[in-house]
Amino acid sequence: MTLSLQPFIRILAASPLLVLLACNAPGQALPAKPAEPFLPTLSLRPVSVSLGAGATQTFQAEINLQKGIRLPGNPVGWRVVEPGGGTITPAGLYTAPPTPGLYHVEVRREDHKEVTAMATVVVK
Numbered sequence: 001m002t003l004s005l006q007p008f009i010r011i012l013a014a015s016p017l018l019v020l021l022a023c024n025a026p027g028q029a030l031p032a033k034p035a036e037p038f039l040p041t042l043s044l045r046p047v048s049v050s051l052g053a054g055a056t057q058t059f060q061a062e063i064n065l066q067k068g069i070r071l072p073g074n075p076v077g078w079r080v081v082e083p084g085g086g087t088i089t090p091a092g093l094y095t096a097p098p099t100p101g102l103y104h105v106e107v108r109r110e111d112h113k114e115v116t117a118m119a120t121v122v123v124k
Contacts, residue, residue, distance in 0.1 A: 038066045042076070042109050044117035051096045051123055059092040059119060061107045077108045086121070096123045 043062045051057055061076045078088040085103035088094045094105055100123050109115040 040064065040109060040112040040115050042107065042115045042117050044107050044119055046119060047117075048120040049122070051121060053096055053098045053100065053123055055096050057094045057096075057121070059088070059094060059105055059107065061092065061117070063109055071111060073110075075110055077110055079106050079108075080104070081106055081118070086123070094121065096121065100124055 041064045045060045045062075046057075049057050059078070063075055065071065065075075074090055078090065078092055080086050080088055080094070081104040082101075084097055084099065085101070086095050086097040088105055092107070097103070103121045103123060105119045105121060107117050107119075
């Protein structure tokens with residue numbers, strides 16, 4: 001009976017390759033570059049408007065969302081800054097007051113309340 005060393009030598013020759021593959025297996029790979037932090041934004045249109053007393057103006061707000069996030073309901077909140085400066089609906093419809101003056105409409109993100117934008121309204 002003759003014992004051949006050929007299969008044994010082939011296994012030894014392949015072992016560094018197996019070690020290399022084991023070290024680079026998908027679960028062992030270096031982590032990908034971390035994602036950039038999410039920066040919430042808010043834009044408002046128009047940013048200034050001139051209206052007659054009692055006139056209306058629709059304001060539009062646009063926000064960005066994190067990938068995969070959905071907000072239930074209205075993602076922004078509206079308010080007129082000055083008391084007696086008119087009214088605004090949850091949909092952004094502003095009604096000017098009967099008194100002429102300079103007023104401001106503010107919109108705020110509901111998910112990031114520190115993010116706001118403001119429009120100037122001149123009522124003639």
